[in-house]
Amino acid sequence: DIQMTQSPSSLSASVGDRLTITCRASQSISSYLNWYQQKPGKAPKLLIYTASSLQSGVPSRFSGSGSGTDFTLTISSLQPEDFATYYCQQSYTTPWTFGQGTKVEIK
Amino acid sequence: QITLKESGPTLVKPTQTLTLTCTFSGFSLSTSGVGVGWIRQPPGKALEWLALIYWDDDKRYSPSLKSRLTITKDTSKNQVLLKMTNMDPVDTATYYCARSARSGTYSWMADYWGQGTLVTVSS
Numbered sequence: 001d002i003q004m005t006q007s008p009s010s011l012s013a014s015v016g017d018r019l020t021i022t023c024r025a026s027q028s029i030s031s032y033l034n035w036y037q038q039k040p041g042k043a044p045k046l047l048i049y050t051a052s053s054l055q056s057g058v059p060s061r062f063s064g065s066g067s068g069t070d071f072t073l074t075i076s077s078l079q080p081e082d083f084a085t086y087y088c089q090q091s092y093t094t095p096w097t098f099g100q101g102t103k104v105e106i107k
Numbered sequence: 108q109i110t111l112k113e114s115g116p117t118l119v120k121p122t123q124t125l126t127l128t129c130t131f132s133g134f135s136l137s138t139s140g141v142g143v144g145w146i147r148q149p150p151g152k153a154l155e156w157l158a159l160i161y162w163d164d165d166k167r168y169s170p171s172l173k174s175r176l177t178i179t180k181d182t183s184k185n186q187v188l189l190k191m192t193n194m195d196p197v198d199t200a201t202y203y204c205a206r207s208a209r210s211g212t213y214s215w216m217a218d219y220w221g222q223g224t225l226v227t228v229s230s
Contacts, residue, residue, distance in 0.1 A: 043220035091215040094167040
């Protein structure tokens with residue numbers, strides 16, 4: 001299985017901050033990397049697919065980049081509704097695998 | 108509008124077989140480039156991908172659980188079933204079904220999710 005490692009596991013930030021979350025794959029996955037946001041008690045929501053494509057309806061403050069083994073999710077200006085847990089997921093090959101999650105908390 | 112909803116028992120006993128149903132609307136599982144998968148999340152833990160069935164009936168499983176899982180579809184009823192045998196307390200989790208869609212030639216993502224159903228394994 002391809003292992004996905006996110007960093008950091010958690011962070012505290014303020015509204016308006018620029019935020020970057022990193023995801024590293026244990027082998028090259030080309031650009032087959034997706035990002036999801038999950039709020040407590042809710043299902044995950046797709047934010048970014050194929051490393052950098054913004055899912056319809058997702059605010060433009062979210063962006064993704066990377067290819068091969070290293071990827072980033074950036075939130076340009078953190079909003080109150082962005083406090084959540086973020087997961088990366090590779091779809092290069094089954095079994096699809098997720099990172100362990102990055103919890104973004106209010107500072 | 109695409110929706111998915113999971114249904115099944117909320118409590119199962121150890122060694123029993125769990126059967127979950129995902130009932131969906133707004134898309135067809137006979138359309139090329141579409142699949143429905145199952146993902147679970149133990150309380151307070153990360154997401155774990157379990158299985159996926161494609162429009163052409165190709166099926167993929169998590170290797171660590173493959174011997175215990177069976178995924179099937181009923182296209183006429185817009186349903187996907189997941190069976191998991193020999194349930195154990197460590198299988199206690201929220202189970203989600205999600206539509207998987209292909210973008211371009213090879214890129215896949217889970218773009219619509221059900222609300223999830225919490226399954227507790229306890230005697």
